[in-house]
């Protein structure tokens with residue numbers, strides 16, 4: 001049940017809906033994407049009314065759901081080609097190859113998705129949602145369950161989307177994710193938006209204890225990245241290849257070497 005959910009997302013910006021399990025994030029996304037009807041209120045997506053012009057709304061967005069919707073039996077490339085064909089694009093192969101490059105999946109392109117890691121699936125899932133260049137993208141918890149490197153990769157993708165002019169609405173349970181990505185953040189709690197603003201505006205609202213929590217999180221992440229390596233993406237031998245000394249060294253010490 002949602003009440004008092006009222007927000008605007010500026011074109012070409014990233015808007016984060018932040019909330020814990022059961023807060024109503026997926027419900028909001030389902031309403032925005034015409035999968036669920038709101039019993040009250042009005043919703044516009046890309047200037048179209050969700051209730052009155054559902055077809056126009058559906059042409060305006062792509063959705064990456066909370067759980068990856070990729071086909072395990074197909075290769076990454078085949079998944080992309082399939083969606084490009086479904087959308088009647090002219091050169092499905094070329095579209096697929098461009099996206100594979102953009103999402104650093106070229107090397108894995110001809111492997112069955114069943115062999116992909118969670119992060120690779122997520123990237124493929126997001127890549128699929130970009131086919132046809134929709135003006136609006138909904139991402140429901142794009143990084144839940146991903147390791148820190150894969151999260152950083154998804155973050156990079158979302159930032160790129162915004163740079164390309166796409167309007168992104170994402171949901172997340174992570175404070176630091178909203179902080180990293182969003183131009184505006186709304187906190188959804190028990191079906192109600194209790195705060196909505198820019199990070200600076202929210203910072204001024206949050207009690208100091210919460211701010212301290214935000215500052216603590218990256219410290220552990222710093223340690224993690226220092227030990228595992230910041231660019232561990234797709235590098236299956238990343239840790240094994242490092243010498244013991246390397247593993248212990250902080251990034252700063254490494255720089256000095």
Ligand SMILES: Nc1ncnc2c1ncn2[C@@H]1O[C@H](COP(=O)(O)OP(=O)(O)OP(=O)(O)O)[C@@H](O)[C@H]1O
Pocket residue numbers: 001019020021022023024025026027028066173
């Ligand atoms: N189809 C449904 N019928 C009845 N209640 C539902 C239905 N779907 C969700 N709910 C309830 O609505 C509330 C919000 O659920 P929702 O899935 O939107 O949360 P969420 O913020 O996406 O949570 P999570 O982080 O776990 O994905 C929950 O209390 C849930 O039990």
Ligand SMILES: [Mg+2]
Pocket residue numbers: 025026027066140141
């Ligand atoms: Mg959800």
